[in-house]
Amino acid sequence: MSDTPAPLSQAVHNPTTRHAIFIVATLNAGAGAAETVRGWCEDVAALVRTVGTRSPQENLSCVCAFGSRAWDTLFGSPRPAALHPFREFGSGERTAAATPGDLLLHIRADSMDLCFELATLLRNRLGDAVTVVDEVQGFRYFDRRAIIGFVDGTENPEGREAVDFTVIGDEDAEFAGGSYVLVQKYLHDMTAWNSLTVESQEGIIGRHKLSNVELDDDIKPSSSHSALTTLEENGQEVKILRDNMPFGRPGAGEFGTYFIGYARSPAPIEQMLENMFVGRPPGNYDRLLDYSRAITGGLFFVPSADLLESLASRAPSAGEAAVAPASAGSAA
Numbered sequence: 001m002s003d004t005p006a007p008l009s010q011a012v013h014n015p016t017t018r019h020a021i022f023i024v025a026t027l028n029a030g031a032g033a034a035e036t037v038r039g040w041c042e043d044v045a046a047l048v049r050t051v052g053t054r055s056p057q058e059n060l061s062c063v064c065a066f067g068s069r070a071w072d073t074l075f076g077s078p079r080p081a082a083l084h085p086f087r088e089f090g091s092g093e094r095t096a097a098a099t100p101g102d103l104l105l106h107i108r109a110d111s112m113d114l115c116f117e118l119a120t121l122l123r124n125r126l127g128d129a130v131t132v133v134d135e136v137q138g139f140r141y142f143d144r145r146a147i148i149g150f151v152d153g154t155e156n157p158e159g160r161e162a163v164d165f166t167v168i169g170d171e172d173a174e175f176a177g178g179s180y181v182l183v184q185k186y187l188h189d190m191t192a193w194n195s196l197t198v199e200s201q202e203g204i205i206g207r208h209k210l211s212n213v214e215l216d217d218d219i220k221p222s223s224s225h226s227a228l229t230t231l232e233e234n235g236q237e238v239k240i241l242r243d244n245m246p247f248g249r250p251g252a253g254e255f256g257t258y259f260i261g262y263a264r265s266p267a268p269i270e271q272m273l274e275n276m277f278v279g280r281p282p283g284n285y286d287r288l289l290d291y292s293r294a295i296t297g298g299l300f301f302v303p304s305a306d307l308l309e310s311l312a313s314r315a316p317s318a319g320e321a322a323v324a325p326a327s328a329g330s331a332a
């Protein structure tokens, strides 16, 4: 038995908080930009401590993750075995589309001042090495309801199960302690959604709206969101860990859900997207998508906390750097 302790994960499993900031950035071209981002990796944990210590009861945390092309440009090989650009699903109005993104920051705390301060410090230290392409401030809405009025996050795995479903182990030993994370920003047509009866909405989600109790199997539609996102492999349920947040600007008529899902492989999250956008079987798609549009999509690798810190000294070799694509504006 080896004495080396298992690598420590980043704050993937931290409990859900009242606030979050999601930042997606692209890496600017040039060796200097890559060097800045690598050096920054070493500073993240210290900056979280710097801000979080001032109010420990508010559970400040940050998860940093890298897109596929950015990984090659920044760190070269070895690369996480299952990391690839975001795969698109569906077509036309109902498309899970890929949008540019090389770096994802998932900042959480029970007060927005901590999230805001940390986001500012992390972003300032990145300087002109990156271009921020999306930034969302999410908030908890009543008793953990999504903006569409249903409690969100109920079926998340907890404790040991949450770790087993999200942390890479022996299947990719060099990246053990890491995870994959998929994000999508959704906008909802709340006028159309609110014109449905509560019973119709419950059929679309698969749960009762007020009580959050799951619909009985004999009345739950196979097209319901909860049915299409329930996966089984060899008789066992395969789960992912979500911490979606509502966001919006009522004055501008914007109402959204920032979806974030962690898993130890992109495969289960992609299967859920296929079930939702294409349908299971094809055509039996998620009716929530008749009222919701995904306007961003990115897949990222979350290095373990230990690996994140050591990435500062991991540049691609000269040969790799020569072939690595300039990733400004690249899809994740």
Ligand code: HEM
Residues within 6 Å of the ligand: 146, 147, 148, 150, 151, 152, 153, 154, 155, 156, 184, 186, 205, 207, 225, 226, 227, 229, 230, 240, 242, 257, 259, 261, 269, 270, 272, 273, 288, 292
């Ligand atoms: C369940 C909302 C997108 C995966 C749920 C539930 C709600 C909800 C209200 C029921 C309670 C719960 O268990 O959390 C939303 C909204 C979305 C969205 C508003 C954005 C429009 C997604 C996406 C995925 C996903 C994109 C995966 C790719 C799941 C899973 C469950 C779930 C795995 C639990 C299913 C179960 O075991 O019953 N979602 N969701 N959701 N959702 Fe979503």
